[in-house]
Amino acid sequence: MPTPALHSLYVRPVKSLGGSSPVEAAVEPWGLAGDRRWMLIDTTAKVVTQRQFPRLALAFAEQLPDGGARLSAPGMEPLSVAVPEPSATIAAEIFQSKVEAVPAGAAADAWFTAHLGHDVRLVHLDDPARRRPINPKYARPGETVNFADGYPLLVTTVSSLDALNSLIAEGDHPEEGPLPMDRFRPTVVVEGTAPWDEDRWTRIAIGEITFRVAKPCARCVVTTTDQTTSRRGKEPLRTLARHRLIGKKMIFGQNLIPEHTGTLRVGDPVEILG
Numbered sequence: 001m002p003t004p005a006l007h008s009l010y011v012r013p014v015k016s017l018g019g020s021s022p023v024e025a026a027v028e029p030w031g032l033a034g035d036r037r038w039m040l041i042d043t044t045a046k047v048v049t050q051r052q053f054p055r056l057a058l059a060f061a062e063q064l065p066d067g068g069a070r071l072s073a074p075g076m077e078p079l080s081v082a083v084p085e086p087s088a089t090i091a092a093e094i095f096q097s098k099v100e101a102v103p104a105g106a107a108a109d110a111w112f113t114a115h116l117g118h119d120v121r122l123v124h125l126d127d128p129a130r131r132r133p134i135n136p137k138y139a140r141p142g143e144t145v146n147f148a149d150g151y152p153l154l155v156t157t158v159s160s161l162d163a164l165n166s167l168i169a170e171g172d173h174p175e176e177g178p179l180p181m182d183r184f185r186p187t188v189v190v191e192g193t194a195p196w197d198e199d200r201w202t203r204i205a206i207g208e209i210t211f212r213v214a215k216p217c218a219r220c221v222v223t224t225t226d227q228t229t230s231r232r233g234k235e236p237l238r239t240l241a242r243h244r245l246i247g248k249k250m251i252f253g254q255n256l257i258p259e260h261t262g263t264l265r266v267g268d269p270v271e272i273l274g
Contacts, residue, residue, distance in 0.1 A: 004270035006206050007158055007191035008181075013069045014061040014122070015039035015147045016049040018182075018227065024265040027209050027258050030128040030144045031152040032187055034063040037128070038081075038104065039094070039147040040112055040120045047094040047147075048120050050222045054230040055116055071108070073115050081108045084124055092123055094147065099132045101125055134257065138214040143257060148187075151214050151255035155198065156186040163195035164252065167239045176235040182227045183236065184219070184252055190270050197272075198254045207268030211256040218249035 012019030015036045026033035038061070040048040050056045059073035068082045081104055089100040101123035103109075108122040125131055125147055134143045135150060145152050161181055168177035181189060188206065190198075201213045219240055224232045240250035 001194065002192040004190055004192040004272070006264060006266055006268040006270060007189040008266060009189075009264060010185070010187050011035045011063060012061065012185070013038055013063045014059075014071070015047070016053075016056045016222075017071075018057065018060040020062060024263055026263050027153075027261050028128070029152070029258060029261065030132075031146040031148060032264075034067070035187060036147040037067070037125045038069060038122060039092070039101070039125075040122055041090070041092050041101075042121075043119050045090055045092050047092065048116075048118075050225055051220060053116050053118065054225045054232055057225055057227045057230045059112075059115060071111060076111065076115055079107060079111045081105070081122065084126075086126065089126075090121075090123055094132075095149065097132070099125070099147075101131075134214075138255075139257060152258060153187045153211065153256040154185070154217055154253050155188045155190060155204075155211075155256055156181065156184050156253040157193050157195075157198055158189060158191040159193055159195045160198065160252065164236060164239065164244075167243050168235050171235075171239050171242070173234045173238060176233045179236055180227075183223045183225070185222070186253060188256070188264065192270070193272075199251075201254060201272055201274070203274040204256075205271040205273055207262070207264055209262040209264065210259045210273065212259060214255045214257050216246060216249070216251040217253040217255050219252050223252070 009025045011032050011034050042048050062070040070080045072078045084102045091098050092101045104122035112120050128146050132144050134145050165178035204211050244251050
């Protein structure tokens with residue numbers, strides 16, 4: 001078995017959009033630097049994701065040096081969005097929790113409304129250090145998260161994806177496989193471990209940074225969305241339901257909380273601490 005190492009990193013400035021795969025990224029207490037500091041909300045201020053609009057998979061956001069984001073999508077003129085000036089916040093709702101967020105402005109709202117054909121607004125997380133606490137069942141006092149579903153980072157492994165794809169090939173919809181890792185939208189991907197080894201992790205080190213493993217990642221309909229076409233299929237949920245049902249949740253990957261800040265680099269050694 002090769003030595004476990006960091007295979008890849010992913011930063012997605014806008015929740016549910018595509019992003020980039022840098023060779024290194026700074027780790028902040030609430031996630032990778034620049035990751036999911038923006039999200040979309042509907043007219044009732046509830047979060048909008050690929051769950052409702054698979055077409056979001058076709059849009060990309062590139063982080064700008066000043067913290068802004070450059071948006072692109074097929075048939076749309078690119079748009080650069082600056083970090084909004086401090087102003088009155090919106091009480092946005094993200095999965096039954098409220099978070100104060102700053103409106104990005106009319107131009108960004110119009111861009112996304114045109115792309116989706118639905119009235120949406122773009123908002124920015126101005127102060128992740130205090131805006132959104134992590135579920136206290138799994139976190140320590142004062143720990144916060146960006147606009148990710150619930151936790152600062154998500155780790156998946158190359159070997160578990162290979163194992164899952166083998167199961168898909170033997171299942172009811174082999175034509176849908178093999179699936180790429182982008183279906184699972186991780187922030188960090190590890191190679192050199194045994195399939196499903198991450199199920200037993202409680203604490204790991206990647207390079208200079210240690211992480212607590214908070215809880216397994218339950219998967220949703222977004223994983224069935226082809227991130228290059230926005231079309232939906234049956235997999236991987238059909239296969240996960242048969243082979244990766246833990247409790248009543250379909251599991252792939254583990255949610256992480258950083259114990260301190262630092263920088264991750266592709267190729268960093270990974271050590272299982274518990």
